Amino acid sequence: MPKYVDGATRADTKSSTNVATEPIFEVRDLAIGFDEREDVLHNVTMQVEPGEFVVLLGPSGCGKTTILNLAAGLLSPRSGYVRFDGAEINGVNTNVGYMTQDDTLLPWMPVHANVGLPLRMRGVSKSETKEKVEYYLSLLDLSEAGSLFPSQLSGGMRRRALLARSMIYDPRLLLMDEPFAALDAQLRHQMHVELRRTVKRLQQTVVFVTHDIAEAAKLADRVLIVGGGRPGHLVAEFQVPYGEDRDLETITYTDEYARFERELNEGLRSARDPRIPAA
Numbered sequence: 001m002p003k004y005v006d007g008a009t010r011a012d013t014k015s016s017t018n019v020a021t022e023p024i025f026e027v028r029d030l031a032i033g034f035d036e037r038e039d040v041l042h043n044v045t046m047q048v049e050p051g052e053f054v055v056l057l058g059p060s061g062c063g064k065t066t067i068l069n070l071a072a073g074l075l076s077p078r079s080g081y082v083r084f085d086g087a088e089i090n091g092v093n094t095n096v097g098y099m100t101q102d103d104t105l106l107p108w109m110p111v112h113a114n115v116g117l118p119l120r121m122r123g124v125s126k127s128e129t130k131e132k133v134e135y136y137l138s139l140l141d142l143s144e145a146g147s148l149f150p151s152q153l154s155g156g157m158r159r160r161a162l163l164a165r166s167m168i169y170d171p172r173l174l175l176m177d178e179p180f181a182a183l184d185a186q187l188r189h190q191m192h193v194e195l196r197r198t199v200k201r202l203q204q205t206v207v208f209v210t211h212d213i214a215e216a217a218k219l220a221d222r223v224l225i226v227g228g229g230r231p232g233h234l235v236a237e238f239q240v241p242y243g244e245d246r247d248l249e250t251i252t253y254t255d256e257y258a259r260f261e262r263e264l265n266e267g268l269r270s271a272r273d274p275r276i277p278a279a
């Protein structure tokens with residue numbers, strides 16, 4: 001069951017997966033729009049705790065990417081505040097990693113140089129960069145691919161290289177905007193397994209955007225449903241009922257998973273059509 005529906009107490013809701021007190025990312029009473037047009041999002045309050053995997057689920061155009069762009073400091077709110085690590089975001093936030101569905105690997109660089117690029121740009125020494133690149137390539141099962149060029153990689157390998165590049169500088173928060181949308185179902189599943197394994201091992205905090213219910217149900221610790229017409233808002237929040245160490249190969253066959261998917265489906269229906277109550 002959702003913890004709230006349009007309730008005022010959502011800011012007080014904390015993940016049971018963490019004991020930390022200070023959220024990494026916090027939005028309160030947010031309104032944001034573009035130009036003179038009406039607000040895209042209105043009255044949004046949410047927070048993300050260290051180590052949490054939060055999924056923003058909602059219909060196309062409801063404002064999910066807008067929330068990621070606020071966290072990245074690429075947009076500013078019309079009213080309310082957006083905080084990162086306790087401080088209001090002011091300008092581009094270099095403490096986040098941002099992975100989208102675009103393939104932004106540089107075609108003229110081998111994988112190891114692509115993955116190490118953020119460190120080189122930050123002035124990290126060659127030897128430290130090499131060490132970290134090796135670590136991340138091995139973490140994402142790409143050790144054999146370090147000297148290949150992007151055109152020589154499969155779709156899944158390219159996604160893994162992009163993931164390695166997004167995480168290599170230890171961003172406090174990893175933003176992911178439908179990063180696997182272009183992959184076929186089997187590869188997507190493999191990436192889900194890799195992603196959860198990797199971020200949980202590194203205790204990486206993630207905000208992940210999707211409109212795919214199964215993706216949300218498999219990956220998240222907590223799901224926030226965005227939508228409800230224009231302006232959009234948070235329609236509902238769900239704590240995922242199964243634990244951190246879920247087995248993604250078997251979880252989808254359980255009754256608990258089927259029940260949870262149904263709940264998310266109802267939440268998403270109400271996000272699409274505001275006349276349908278979320279619970």
Ligand SMILES: Nc1ncnc2c1ncn2[C@@H]1O[C@H](COP(=O)(O)OP(=O)(O)OP(=O)(O)O)[C@@H](O)[C@H]1O
Pocket residue numbers: 034040058059060061062063064065066067211
């Ligand atoms: N820079 C911009 N200028 C004007 N309008 C914008 C801008 N960025 C986003 N919008 C509008 O804000 C709304 C929300 O966009 P956003 O990309 O956040 O939605 P979304 O939920 O991520 O959608 P999708 O799932 O299709 O990617 C859309 O109507 C979009 O057209």
